[in-house]
Amino acid sequence: MLHSLYRYTVFRMFYMSESNSNVCIWNESRIRKIIEILFKTHNVDLDEFILKNALDKVHSVPNYFEILTAIILSQNTSDRNAIRAFNNLKTVLKEITYENITIVDESVLKSAIRVAGLANRKSRILKELAVILQKNPHYLKDLERMDVKEARKRLLELPGVGLKTADVFLLMVLKKPTFPIDTHINRVVKRLGITSSSDRYEDVRMKIVNYLNNDIDSLAALHLLLIVHGRRICTARKPRCYHCTLSDLCCRNL
Numbered sequence: 001m002l003h004s005l006y007r008y009t010v011f012r013m014f015y016m017s018e019s020n021s022n023v024c025i026w027n028e029s030r031i032r033k034i035i036e037i038l039f040k041t042h043n044v045d046l047d048e049f050i051l052k053n054a055l056d057k058v059h060s061v062p063n064y065f066e067i068l069t070a071i072i073l074s075q076n077t078s079d080r081n082a083i084r085a086f087n088n089l090k091t092v093l094k095e096i097t098y099e100n101i102t103i104v105d106e107s108v109l110k111s112a113i114r115v116a117g118l119a120n121r122k123s124r125i126l127k128e129l130a131v132i133l134q135k136n137p138h139y140l141k142d143l144e145r146m147d148v149k150e151a152r153k154r155l156l157e158l159p160g161v162g163l164k165t166a167d168v169f170l171l172m173v174l175k176k177p178t179f180p181i182d183t184h185i186n187r188v189v190k191r192l193g194i195t196s197s198s199d200r201y202e203d204v205r206m207k208i209v210n211y212l213n214n215d216i217d218s219l220a221a222l223h224l225l226l227i228v229h230g231r232r233i234c235t236a237r238k239p240r241c242y243h244c245t246l247s248d249l250c251c252r253n254l
């Protein structure tokens with residue numbers, strides 16, 4: 001009995017360490033496998049994303065201020081609410097420009113964006129941003145010619161622009177190599193074991209960017225796919241591991 005228990009324990013120790021070390025070693029091809037699997041798993045409806053709604057309305061010359069406004073509206077709320085707030089604002093202002101945001105009555109602005117939450121804070125930020133950018137009308141356009149590090153630094157100097165907002169703008173709008181991490185992505189990459197549970201925003205961002213060798217298309221695809229996976233399968237309270245197509249690759253750090 002003792003003998004078989006010993007053999008079982010040794011087997012478990014060996015098997016588990018072997019299994020975990022295999023499962024939890026990440027490299028570029030393994031991350032690309034995640035993209036490939038998620039791409040086949042999820043029918044991504046880009047209309048679910050605030051950015052698609054903002055970019056759809058961009059004509060020949062992108063209105064970067066309008067797009068940045070959309071991203072700010074999406075802070076601390078769902079994309080659905082952000083889209084509603086954005087559309088309300090478009091209805092009120094017709095076009096989201098520095099001038100229009102500056103002159104619109106603050107109560108009208110708040111009322112238009114209220115559905116996205118934090119209306120006081122967001123309306124104040126939009127007003128401040130509009131004043132700054134009106135004085136520096138090429139501020140956002142100039143980011144195009146900067147490298148990602150410099151452009152990120154400049155964006156982060158603006159009111160209301162935090163790490164995630166800056167990275168969304170840089171990757172999804174200006175096509176620069178970075179990786180925005182929202183609450184879904186943070187949860188899923190840590191459960192998968194791609195990054196450790198103690199990693200902070202910058203650690204996670206740099207790991208993913210390095211794994212994917214600054215490949216902008218792959219970074220953007222992974223960003224969208226992990227959000228969708230976090231919303232539909234790897235949910236915060238009850239991850240649906242039995243239905244998860246990433247199951248074989250996952251360290252399940254739950």
Ligand code: SF4
Nearest residue numbers: 191234239241244250
């Ligand atoms: S196996 Fe479970 S924990 Fe891992 S990604 Fe899938 S749902 Fe999340």
